[in-house]
Amino acid sequence: MNSNETVTPQALHFVENSKSKEPAIKVGISSCLLGQNVRFNGGHSRSNYCDDTLQNHFSFETFCPEMAAGFGAPRPTLRLEGDPNAPRLAYSNKPGSNVIDEFLAPSQLYVETLDHLDGYILMKKSPSCGLSRIKVYQENGNPHTKQRSGLFTELLQKKYPYLPIEEDARLNxxxxxxxxxxxxxxxxxxxxxxxxxxxxxxxxxxxxxxxxxxxxxxxxxxxxxxxxxxxxxxxxxxxxxxxxxxxxxxxxxxxxxxxxxxxxxxxxxxxxxxxxxxxxxxxxxxxxxxxxxxxxxxxxxxxxxxxxxxxxxxxxxxxxxxxxxxxxxxxxxxxxx
Ligand code: SF4
Incomplete structure (x- = not known):
């Protein structure tokens, strides 16, 4: 898929969630944090604080960039490889592979639609959603000392540099x-x-x-x-x-x-x-x-x-x-x- 093609909200795995009756503040969130089974292993990483507490105040909009890219769940794990400033997205079981174009196209389109959000909560340690400290692997299999943000997070921060963004774990x-x-x-x-x-x-x-x-x-x-x-x-x-x-x-x-x-x-x-x-x-x-x-x-x-x-x-x-x-x-x- 190239970046000029139209992607519907459904195709972007986009769902609006709200338990609130008030005109809620709209906040984006990694889908797996609200219990959606979108992780590589077919499971989720539900955050009690986000789902039980914050959802009474925020209208969450979930997005899983890896599902939006059509990678499916379960799927092999992904990792960043090569140059930390311009990494490849590779399947961990196939070093040297690169699915970055498939990954970026739907995320780029989705990010363009988010100027109504007032915040974003991301899943830690993910090569897609991590806020920081994401490893990038060298050709010899060892990680670079330089770490970075996930690929989706980078798109989000570039487009909305002042949007409040945080990782779920840091909210503890x-x-x-x-x-x-x-x-x-x-x-x-x-x-x-x-x-x-x-x-x-x-x-x-x-x-x-x-x-x-x-x-x-x-x-x-x-x-x-x-x-x-x-x-x-x-x-x-x-x-x-x-x-x-x-x-x-x-x-x-x-x-x-x-x-x-x-x-x-x-x-x-x-x-x-x-x-x-x-x-x-x-x-x-x-x-x-x-x-x-x-x-x-x-x-x-x-x-x-x-x-x-x-x-x-x-x-x-x-x-x-x-x-x-x-x-x-x-x-x-x-x-x-
Ligand atoms: S961390 Fe991001 S890419 Fe990974 S399962 Fe959660 S929402 Fe999807």
Missing amino acids: DPALRENFILRVYAHHEFRHCVDAKLSMHALLEFHSRYKYVVMSQSQPAYKALGKLLSENRSMSIIERRDCYFSTFMEALSKPAKRRNHCNTLMHLMGYLKRHVESSIRRDILNVIEQYRRGEVNLTTPMTLLQHYLKHYGSEYVKQQRYTSPYYPSELGIRNQI
Whole structure:
């Protein structure tokens, strides 16, 4: 099949799944993670967290690039061979074989259709879906020291460089999980509140809501985004939007450090200065210090601050995504970081 041929969604092994009744956030996922029997051995790699928890909030769209390529299940295992920058896709039992063209054609077409997604969850260790650390074998049978992403993942990242992408196994890490959820919801909010009605006003409103989220993630990005919106008057709204979005998503790309959270919490404390007596502010400061030392999780100082900001904070601080996250509270992800 060449890349100009039309492939129907069915032929791409594309299925939309949702247990949610809300207008769900659409997230792509490797089919095997939702229990579809598409693995080389005819089995699956169902992820309890994705299927039982995230599926209540996300509308998952599954895709198996190897099934889409017509390789069938069960099938011999595949591996990457040759040049790590331009590998072959070979059957492990036939070193030197190459099915990369058959593999790439349907995946390339599928990737073109994904601009409605706000995230992607991938299966680890797969030469197709792996996010990183995928081995590439040399002609002598030994793997190169240089590892890379899977072939489908590479297509996805090239087309959507700011799409939140994560491997299912990494979602077991509370900090990585919190970061992925934050990125997916921020990506969704940006597309719906800024992209959908692009204007300087929409961009400023979004920035105003995410100011403390960005501060907790990266001080340089916090300064750069403020500057971008207040200066560069000759920039078109499209250029400003693109520049804002790339800097914003890059700032969110790694979990926030504990010391940055502490710094942000201290800034928020400033809103209580005039209304809350000093003994109470001292108590809150003590809890922030406990968080800094790792004795309590982020929910503890946050809940305390939220309580006082709710009563004494300005409207501006109450609408902050840092204190009133866009993602559902039942995901409870700050309980563990
Ligand atoms: S890892 Fe990717 S290619 Fe492999 S079975 Fe799962 S969805 Fe298919």
